Each structure stands twice: as C-alpha cells, then as structure tokens.
Amino acid sequence: MSKSIITVVGKDQVGIIAKVCTYLADNDVNILDISQTIVDGFFNMMMIADADGSAKEFRALSLELEELGKKMGCIIKLQREEIFNSMQRI
Amino acid sequence: MINLSEVIETNAMIEKENLDVRTITLGISLLDCMSDDIDAVCRKIYDRITEKAENLVRTGEDIEREYAIPIVNKRISVTPIGIVGSAAASSPEDFARIAAVLDKAAKEVGVNFLGGYSALPVKGMTDAERLLIQSIPMALSSTERICSSVALGSTKVGINMDAVALMGRVIKESAERTKDTDSSACTKLVVFCNAPDDNPFMAGAFHGVTETDAVINVGVSGPGVIKHAVDSVPDADFEELAETIKRTAFKVTRLGQLVAKEASRRMGIPFGIVDLSLAPTPAIGDSISDILEGMGLERTGAPGTTAALALLNDQVKKGGIMASSYVGGLSGAFIPVSEDQGMINAVNAGALTIEKLEAMTCICSVGLDMIAIPGDVPESTISGIIADEMAIGMVNQKTTAVRIIPVIGKDVGDTAYFGGLLGYAPIMAVSRFSSEKFIARGGRIPAPVHSFRN
Numbered sequence: 001m002s003k004s005i006i007t008v009v010g011k012d013q014v015g016i017i018a019k020v021c022t023y024l025a026d027n028d029v030n031i032l033d034i035s036q037t038i039v040d041g042f043f044n045m046m047m048i049a050d051a052d053g054s055a056k057e058f059r060a061l062s063l064e065l066e067e068l069g070k071k072m073g074c075i076i077k078l079q080r081e082e083i084f085n086s087m088q089r090i
Numbered sequence: 091m092i093n094l095s096e097v098i099e100t101n102a103m104i105e106k107e108n109l110d111v112r113t114i115t116l117g118i119s120l121l122d123c124m125s126d127d128i129d130a131v132c133r134k135i136y137d138r139i140t141e142k143a144e145n146l147v148r149t150g151e152d153i154e155r156e157y158a159i160p161i162v163n164k165r166i167s168v169t170p171i172g173i174v175g176s177a178a179a180s181s182p183e184d185f186a187r188i189a190a191v192l193d194k195a196a197k198e199v200g201v202n203f204l205g206g207y208s209a210l211p212v213k214g215m216t217d218a219e220r221l222l223i224q225s226i227p228m229a230l231s232s233t234e235r236i237c238s239s240v241a242l243g244s245t246k247v248g249i250n251m252d253a254v255a256l257m258g259r260v261i262k263e264s265a266e267r268t269k270d271t272d273s274s275a276c277t278k279l280v281v282f283c284n285a286p287d288d289n290p291f292m293a294g295a296f297h298g299v300t301e302t303d304a305v306i307n308v309g310v311s312g313p314g315v316i317k318h319a320v321d322s323v324p325d326a327d328f329e330e331l332a333e334t335i336k337r338t339a340f341k342v343t344r345l346g347q348l349v350a351k352e353a354s355r356r357m358g359i360p361f362g363i364v365d366l367s368l369a370p371t372p373a374i375g376d377s378i379s380d381i382l383e384g385m386g387l388e389r390t391g392a393p394g395t396t397a398a399l400a401l402l403n404d405q406v407k408k409g410g411i412m413a414s415s416y417v418g419g420l421s422g423a424f425i426p427v428s429e430d431q432g433m434i435n436a437v438n439a440g441a442l443t444i445e446k447l448e449a450m451t452c453i454c455s456v457g458l459d460m461i462a463i464p465g466d467v468p469e470s471t472i473s474g475i476i477a478d479e480m481a482i483g484m485v486n487q488k489t490t491a492v493r494i495i496p497v498i499g500k501d502v503g504d505t506a507y508f509g510g511l512l513g514y515a516p517i518m519a520v521s522r523f524s525s526e527k528f529i530a531r532g533g534r535i536p537a538p539v540h541s542f543r544n
Contacts, residue, residue, distance in 0.1 A: 005097055035094045046094045059155055077101070081092060083157040086348040087341045088096040090412075
C-alpha cells in the first residue's frame, strides 16, 4: 500500500471535511487517519489516505481535489507520503 | 507515522520559502555518435538526444504534481562536443552546425538548456578542441539553449595558459557578437579548473567521458529555506547556528535524493548524483547574500563575509552528505551576482567588489559567477582574472569557475539585463593595471607540489 497525504488549508467553514470525504468515498480512496489544527488563524487538516483502490490515476485525483479546494476557497493538496518521510525521517 | 506539524513544515518550505528542485539533468553519452562524416554525426546526435530524453520533461512534471514540489528546470548534458565532433569537424563552422543540431534537439524535447558544447584542454589542446573553442562565439550567438564550458586546468596537471589566453579572446568576441542583448552569449559560457564530470548545473554541465550511457543528476536548491532557519535563531552562537543550517540542509537534500531516485526509476536510467549546491534565484527571499546578512553582516562583502560563507558551505555539505547516498557535481554555495538580488544590492551599496568575491571563491563553489564588467576591459585582463581563479582551484584542490560578461557599450554605474533566471547585474569595476605581458608568455603553469601524491 502506498500512502498519500491530503492537506486542506484555508479559512474554517462548515462542511469542509464532509465535502472532501464525500469526494474521496466516491473515488474509492480510503482514509486511514485524520488530524487538524489551527495555525495563524487558518484551518489545517491532514488526512493519510490509501488511493491504491481508486480507478482514477493519481494525477487526476490531485487535479480534481485542487479544483474542489478552489470551489471552497481553500487549498487542497494530494501528495505521495514519501516526500515527508524522506525529509522528516532519518 | 508522519504527523501534521511535519507536513505543515514541509509544505511551508515549498510555499513560503521557495524550496524547489532546481534541475533534473539528464546526462547523455554521445561517444558512439562519432563518425568522420559531419552529416552522420549531426543525424546520430539528434536521434540519440530525442530518443533518450523523450520522456524527461513529462517525467519531471509528473513528479512535480505527485509530490507537489516545483522542479524548475529539466535539462540535458552531453559528452563534450570537442571530442564527439573531433573526427568530423574540420572548421569552426562545422562545429557550429553541431551546435545548431543540439539546439534543435533541445527544443524538440522541451528542455530549456543543453550543456556540453565543451572542450577539455586541461593540459594540452587538440586541433579539434581549438576549432570548437574558436566556434563558441558563433555557436552561442546563433543558438538559444546551448551552454558551453571549457576546462582550463586541474590540481593534477596545472593550468593551460595558452587556453586561458585564448578564452579571454573568445569571451570578448562572444560579447561583441551579442552586444545588442547586453553581451548575453557570455552568460552561457563558463571556464573551469577541476571541472566535475557530473555537474547538473548550467552553464557548466557536461556528461564526462567517465560516465555511463545515460544518467540522472539532480541539483537541489533552497537558499530561502536556509535563510528562514538562520532567522529562527537570531541570538544563537556559532555552534547552534551551524547545527541549524546542517539540519535544514539535510532536509533539502533528502528532497533532491527522492526526486533523483524517482526520476531514475520512472525513466529506467541510472541515478548519478545529487548536487548539494545552494542555487539562488533573483526571487526575493531566495538569496545566498540574505543568508550571510542573516548571520549578522550589515552587507555581504563586509569583513566576516568569507567566514560566514565558509560556515554556510561546510554545514550544507555536512547535512547534505548524510542525506544522499551519492553526492557530486559542484556541491557548495553558488555566489553569482546577477542571479541573486541580495548580491546585486551589496554591489550597488559599494560593499562587494570583484576582489572580495575572489576571496569568497576560495572557500565555496564555484567561482566568479555572472559578473558583468565594462565592455572595454582588455581580453588579457579577462584572461588574468581567469588565471587567478584557476590558480585558486588548482592550489586548493577544488572546482573553480569563471562566468564573466564584458558588457559591450556599458561601464561602471550601468546595469546589464539578461532576463529570466539570469536576472540583471550592475557593471563592476575591474583593475585597470595590465596583465598583458604575463598572459602573453604562453605555455603551462606546472602542477602544484601537493598534486604529487602517488
């Protein structure tokens, strides 16, 4: 299983998590963990997800999530987990 | 498992501190494209590059998207054309034809620069290398994406002063041919002492003859990230400052290592090296000079600058070496003038001179880089500047380089504009005392005593 990290950054508002989760469920992306915090007044959420079961390519998921974020006025990123593992772990 | 604060930190480096991968450079061997027929050489070179690099740009873009990390440049380096074209080219015009083919291939595969229009007359110069060097002004002024480099000396063999003298003339002629664009051809031309075979950075990238058929080399960046880290410890002593830089350099380099391995896997081409060089850009907050000033210097060039740079360069290496299994290329802090807004400000403030920059090159890669000087500086003076820099590299067993631009029609107080990543540069004053008789001697400066290690 290759894990992916989804981050959502923006102004806090009702339904952000619901919309992201709905999109992920519709595309067979399994959520393994969710955490969130407020940094400098901004809502920061991180999901660890498994996108291996999705019929869509990683690139397409990434573009669609980015688009979904724009509609909600926040920034959504889908990134492969390796970037964080390699930078943050010895 | 990765936690939220680590994710936020990594993404803040990318979004706010200009962290990026500066270049994925695909090295391609053209040794078996050699022929005594110039048409055949041109055809083979074009086919080889377009075949090997077909997926380079696409692969880079996929990695950018999947890791959300900008990869600013996708580039190619090739075997020095002074070798590849040696059997076929019988005139500078023949070599310029090869340059045109390289330019066409670079455009076809979508890379912004291709390096390797190069010669290696480190000890002696072959007839073919002389023709290639003579063709450089013609080649660089008639192509868009070709970069040229010439290796003039090494710790092992000394300095080829005939080649140094010739390069003074070639730089002046390249400047003359592109005087309408502030002598921009010289921004694509660099000379080296101890040239590395696996440098991914332009203008000096070439694919050395010791390399395999194709290889992926990656150049990381991150002056903005280091600057931010330095700013976070404003009152720290040198031990804590050094530790902070080292830890940050580790993270930056790990990113380069990840991208290099991933590009290598996807393209089915071996991973070569990660180059640790901190490469600045003209963007605000992406400056080496800002790091030095962040350490406590009023301006880069103030007394203490060389020490600050030594500390920076050493800690970047210490952090970087642990982060990557293969480190190579130039691997140090670049101190170009035109590509770094902080350096430009320091020159304009009168804090930074060529002489101080020369001192700084003793302890960092890579040398006098992107320095604009008055267009009427004699070619022997340019050769003198090159000779000094080659001597620093030779004696200190390190790579040094000179990329200097005599801007025709401009003088101290004027500014040269090169555009894009190359930026702009204030014209810097050069000593008016002559080096002519020294350069005219010809021959070779012998290798230093510490080269005799066998």
